[in-house]
Amino acid sequence: MTHILCIETSSTMCSVCITQNDKVIACKELNNGYSHAENLHVFIEDVLKETNLTVKQISAVAVSKGPGSYTGLRIGVSSAKGLCYALQIPLISIDTLQSMAYRVNSEFRIPNSELLYCPMLDARRMEVYCAVYDKNLEAIIPVNALVLDETTVDVFNLNKPVCFFGDGMTKAKALLQNKGHTLFAEDVFPSSLSMAALAFKKFTAKQFEDVAYFEPFYLKEFFTTAKKL
Numbered sequence: 001m002t003h004i005l006c007i008e009t010s011s012t013m014c015s016v017c018i019t020q021n022d023k024v025i026a027c028k029e030l031n032n033g034y035s036h037a038e039n040l041h042v043f044i045e046d047v048l049k050e051t052n053l054t055v056k057q058i059s060a061v062a063v064s065k066g067p068g069s070y071t072g073l074r075i076g077v078s079s080a081k082g083l084c085y086a087l088q089i090p091l092i093s094i095d096t097l098q099s100m101a102y103r104v105n106s107e108f109r110i111p112n113s114e115l116l117y118c119p120m121l122d123a124r125r126m127e128v129y130c131a132v133y134d135k136n137l138e139a140i141i142p143v144n145a146l147v148l149d150e151t152t153v154d155v156f157n158l159n160k161p162v163c164f165f166g167d168g169m170t171k172a173k174a175l176l177q178n179k180g181h182t183l184f185a186e187d188v189f190p191s192s193l194s195m196a197a198l199a200f201k202k203f204t205a206k207q208f209e210d211v212a213y214f215e216p217f218y219l220k221e222f223f224t225t226a227k228k229l
Contacts, residue, residue, distance in 0.1 A: 009076030010068025120168030128168035
């Protein structure tokens with residue numbers, strides 16, 4: 001039996017679950033701002049207790065690799081790498097946006113075989129991290145950082161219906177809702193719950209990351225502003 005610990009910290013959602021093969025058997029998550037440093041290890045302990053598993057019974061750790069919050073990604077990836085190194089188990093990375101698309105595709109079951117899926121994560125100001133996937137989770141538009149305006153949203157004119165979701169959708173909605181073939185799914189956030197099947201698929205295919213060298217997919221460089229003296 002394969003047990004995978006899945007960690008999602010790429011957004012305001014701190015989410016942890018344990019899977020048995022491709023099924024979730026315990027989950028703890030909280031969407032309460034960027035509280036990952038305080039909650040992540042507590043949540044890991046909670047799901048282990050709930051499943052009566054010890055950390056040594058975990059077969060692999062899967063982590064949401066981004067794009068997303070710099071700080072959130074660093075916390076999640078650092079924790080995942082630390083566990084994998086200490087336990088000598090594989091590290092699996094899951095594309096954050098693809099995972100969101102998988103959730104909407106599998107759970108919402110919108111009856112349209114041509115429907116495309118566009119997860120959007122808030123990247124501050126009028127920018128979003130986004131991509132477009134088909135029903136097989138193949139990328140029609142690869143992951144990118146898009147500054148939203150009347151012109152740039154024309155990239156979504158794909159002659160097929162597109163479902164938009166994620167916390168970045170809110171600021172894009174006004175630009176998109178008057179265009180044809182658009183749907184909007186509310187309250188969709190990155191979650192470890194949507195990582196289960198993708199993580200197990202990678203585990204069985206032995207698609208593992210190098211624990212020593214793996215880094216989050218930040219997509220953009222991190223900039224900080226120095227305090228004025």
